[in-house]
Amino acid sequence: MKREEFLVRSGLQVETLEVWLEQRWLLPAAGDVESGYSEIDIARAHFIRDLQGNLGVNDPGIDVILHLVDQLHGMRRAFAELKQSQAKPGDE
Amino acid sequence: MANPYDVLGVSPSASDGDIRNAYRRLVKKLHPDLNPGDKAAEDKFKEVAGAYDLLGDADKRRRFDAGEIDETGTERPQQRYYRDYASGPGHAYADDGAFADYMDGDDVFAELLRRSQQARANRRGQDLRYRLAITFVESIAGANKRLTLPDGGTLDVTIPPGLIDGQVLRLRGKGAPGSGTGSAGDALIEVEVLPDPRFERDGDDISIELPISLTEAVRGGRVRAPTPTGEVTLTVPNGANTGTRLRLKGKGAPRRDGGHGDEYVKLKIVLPRVPDPDLEAFVERWEAGKSFNPREDR
Numbered sequence: 001m002k003r004e005e006f007l008v009r010s011g012l013q014v015e016t017l018e019v020w021l022e023q024r025w026l027l028p029a030a031g032d033v034e035s036g037y038s039e040i041d042i043a044r045a046h047f048i049r050d051l052q053g054n055l056g057v058n059d060p061g062i063d064v065i066l067h068l069v070d071q072l073h074g075m076r077r078a079f080a081e082l083k084q085s086q087a088k089p090g091d092e
Numbered sequence: 093m094a095n096p097y098d099v100l101g102v103s104p105s106a107s108d109g110d111i112r113n114a115y116r117r118l119v120k121k122l123h124p125d126l127n128p129g130d131k132a133a134e135d136k137f138k139e140v141a142g143a144y145d146l147l148g149d150a151d152k153r154r155r156f157d158a159g160e161i162d163e164t165g166t167e168r169p170q171q172r173y174y175r176d177y178a179s180g181p182g183h184a185y186a187d188d189g190a191f192a193d194y195m196d197g198d199d200v201f202a203e204l205l206r207r208s209q210q211a212r213a214n215r216r217g218q219d220l221r222y223r224l225a226i227t228f229v230e231s232i233a234g235a236n237k238r239l240t241l242p243d244g245g246t247l248d249v250t251i252p253p254g255l256i257d258g259q260v261l262r263l264r265g266k267g268a269p270g271s272g273t274g275s276a277g278d279a280l281i282e283v284e285v286l287p288d289p290r291f292e293r294d295g296d297d298i299s300i301e302l303p304i305s306l307t308e309a310v311r312g313g314r315v316r317a318p319t320p321t322g323e324v325t326l327t328v329p330n331g332a333n334t335g336t337r338l339r340l341k342g343k344g345a346p347r348r349d350g351g352h353g354d355e356y357v358k359l360k361i362v363l364p365r366v367p368d369p370d371l372e373a374f375v376e377r378w379e380a381g382k383s384f385n386p387r388e389d390r
Contacts, residue, residue: 027184040177071190073178
């Protein structure tokens with residue numbers, strides 16, 4: 001989706017988006033006018049808003065949390081792939 | 093839904109500050125994105141959020157305490173969390189750092205991890221979609237266009253002759269770069285053909301309307317007519333009429349078999365803008381003109 005639609009759906013202000021992009025908290029696909037932003041960026045933006053809002057996390061804390069959460073998801077994906085390869089040992 | 097005070101674990105006499113603190117404590121524990129593998133966390137989180145919607149708002153809390161509203165009616169719309177996407181393949185936030193050390197071993201586990209990481213590392217780049225507007229003439233004759241990309245780069249696009257509105261051109265390898273040994277994605281360019289007031293396209297054929305003078309209609313003559321590849325001279329037969337269709341062979345759109353469609357020229361007689369006294373005098377004494385009724389065979 002385009003930047004405008006992303007702003008509407010994520011509820012972010014342009015200025016906030018600029019800051020988050022600078023912090024590299026959001027990484028939309030570069031150079032793509034039609035589909036630079038996707039659902040994962042919206043979900044991640046909501047997560048960051050929750051962290052900043054109700055969870056009262058400051059900016060350096062958000063860096064740490066995002067880094068750890070992304071590693072956790074990397075782990076989960078690796079586990080899922082391992083599980084799959086165990087389930088179908090013959091398939092390659 | 094349970095009693096909101098029980099959900100937040102506070103007594104009905106708790107202060108606003110106590111309620112807010114209890115809520116924050118629970119959110120930290122239950123936020124679905126901080127519990128990626130716990131399916132129940134989302135339901136608990138929603139329950140807590142619903143309870144806080146009610147008790148965190150002084151007016152709603154007063155009305156709830158007074159029995160004016162119940163604990164329902166604060167249902168939140170379905171939200172997709174980051175965790176719903178983040179464990180999926182191929183996104184910019186993926187991070188394998190947490191198990192990088194496990195991949196160094198020579199056991200089966202390390203081998204499996206390495207193989208799946210390699211598959212991800214050598215992924216083909218994304219296809220990128222663009223739009224390009226071209227003129228009608230360019231769509232028939234073909235053209236070379238340069239597309240300016242949002243990041244400031246450019247992309248040279250060869251428009252093949254005969255392209256139709258909405259057609260998508262694929263430029264292999266001009267999309268996002270792949271990672272590792274993965275090939276680059278493709279650029280997909282949807283071409284919009286801007287309408288031209290002179291031409292209309294019907295399949296491989298093109299039609300135009302060409303104004304001619306009364307003199308040219310009656311006596312015939314040679315007139316210039318536009319085609320997508322430039323003007324040509326056309327012979328108007330004498331006795332031509334409004335609606336007479338002439339064919340310019342091979343002046344239409346290119347066909348797949350290498351041939352071309354035709355251009356059809358529909359003539360339209362146009363009288364001088366300012367009425368001409370000689371013409372008026374002639375028509376006045378033109379008997380055959382008076383008895384001719386162009387509507388009678390309708």
